[in-house]
Amino acid sequence: MKLLLAEDDAMLGDSMEKGLNLAGFTLDRVRDGQHVLNALESHTYDVILLDIGLPKIDGLELLRRMRQQGVGTPVMFVTARDAVHDRVAGLNLGADDYLSKPFDLDELTARIHALARRQMGQSQPQLQLGRLQLNPIERLARLGETALALSPREFDLLEILMRQPGAVLSLDLLEKQLYTWGNEVTSNAVEVHLHNLRKKLGEPWIVNVRGVGYKLVQLA
Numbered sequence: 001m002k003l004l005l006a007e008d009d010a011m012l013g014d015s016m017e018k019g020l021n022l023a024g025f026t027l028d029r030v031r032d033g034q035h036v037l038n039a040l041e042s043h044t045y046d047v048i049l050l051d052i053g054l055p056k057i058d059g060l061e062l063l064r065r066m067r068q069q070g071v072g073t074p075v076m077f078v079t080a081r082d083a084v085h086d087r088v089a090g091l092n093l094g095a096d097d098y099l100s101k102p103f104d105l106d107e108l109t110a111r112i113h114a115l116a117r118r119q120m121g122q123s124q125p126q127l128q129l130g131r132l133q134l135n136p137i138e139r140l141a142r143l144g145e146t147a148l149a150l151s152p153r154e155f156d157l158l159e160i161l162m163r164q165p166g167a168v169l170s171l172d173l174l175e176k177q178l179y180t181w182g183n184e185v186t187s188n189a190v191e192v193h194l195h196n197l198r199k200k201l202g203e204p205w206i207v208n209v210r211g212v213g214y215k216l217v218q219l220a
Helices: 010-022 033-042 059-068 084-093 105-120 152-162 171-178 189-201
Strands: 002-006 026-030 047-050 075-079 097-100 127-129 132-135 140-143 206-209 213-216
Touching (some): 010 105, 033 059, 047 059, 047 105, 127 152, 152 189
Parallel strands (some): 002 026, 002 047, 075 097
Antiparallel strands (some): 127 132, 132 140, 206 213
């Protein structure tokens, strides 16, 4: 799951970034409101974490612009401004959740997963397609009764595909979802991960649509 974190406090931002990475999230981080808008022009995210008191463009104004532009990505405010009128303003503008600082990292990760499930219309944390099961919180994947030994990249790739079953996803989109800014990516890295993942699944769950991309299909 890929997140956009907008936090201008360097120490808190570093701590959140480290903790969320350890929890298995892919994350891009910005430090002001203008860079949030810049990021959304070329990237898509599963959840956006916003501080209200951002430089250049504050979080409330950012959310207003995002919703006006049709950006429906779930947004959680993570902020020290916990007055009732701030919460009401954020929710009225289209915020999906609100977490006050200081907070527990486990609660933050649980809320992020809940937002992603809500966006997909799911009530349970586990993703399932036929015999294929994946639990993003526990980082476990199974095919029937068999546990799959996946690398972190393979797990993330399978999660991306399982969140959009049947949709054809280009290599460029998969690369943007798998890697953060500044990570050096070899030209065929995603294809290598796909090859290894398909081999571990052992059956043609992942179909190559020539010249377009890859999709996950349900097998009996």
